[in-house]
Amino acid sequence: MEKEQLTAQIGSRLKKIRKHNGLNLEEAASITGVSKPMLGQIERGESNPTVGTLWKIANGLNVPFTSFIEAERPAVTRVDYKELETLEGDHGGFHVKPVFLKDQYTPFEAFYVDIDPLKSYYSEAHPKGVEEYIFLKEGTMQVRFDENCFTLEKGDALRFEANKDHVYENIGETPASFTMIIYYVR
Template identity: 35%
Template structure:
């Protein structure tokens, strides 16, 4: 099963397990009913920001959508189609309740994240380049080797305002009720 098929099957399964209609899923995620239907039918590939909204609305880890079960090969998004490329370093760990991602941002890219569930803590470490982070409306700049820990249940955004690709890691720790 390829990544887009996994994503569409996972979305449909999670919605059906909850007994939700597409309308209810749209209400819970803030993603339009039309877009959700297209994703479920494998007619559209959502952006990373849209996937975050869906994962948050369903209260599931982001990696549930991008890591097929028993996958040894991490998914890679085409950087020419996506300003943000997310690859799992360690997929969802249900015992320790975390996701760990390697993320690249194209020059000039901006990715706004909706707040995650209450109690989520995010740890960001810049590997190369410069990353601008906005947390609760306040922007700060991080260089290679610098990190930031913040409450992921608040509005936040990632921006690469340089002419070079920025690479960073994000470890997302969910509350123990995961």
């Protein structure tokens, strides 16, 4: 991205965030510590703010620094299954296709997962507050953590706090396919 485009994007995002928060330039200046004229120049794309200035604005408006420079989220995102990359588990038999990844707008990730017959996958604990949602599309599988063991059949779903080590195991003779959502507490 060229410098002029980046400056325009930063200004556009600043204005959008400020208006979304119901602030006029004077109020934004008061909470960010950046002068009203400077904020106006940034919003109009007339001034290329320093990193320090952007940090002051981000902190004052309580938004991530990257809010000003990340690509804007489209209103609709279509995912073509045939174009998804497959990631393999460490010991084979566990195939993951990332569908939607966590970003500043979305507090979750979504994956399509296939486990080969009679294979399992061990997952280390996630940070406290992370939840997993499993929607079994095909097959039979178990999800185990602590002393808990849940057997799922086609159409079943499971939600659990994922801050402990857990295992997904296909206990059937056919592949198990499920959708997994990992939700991160904000």
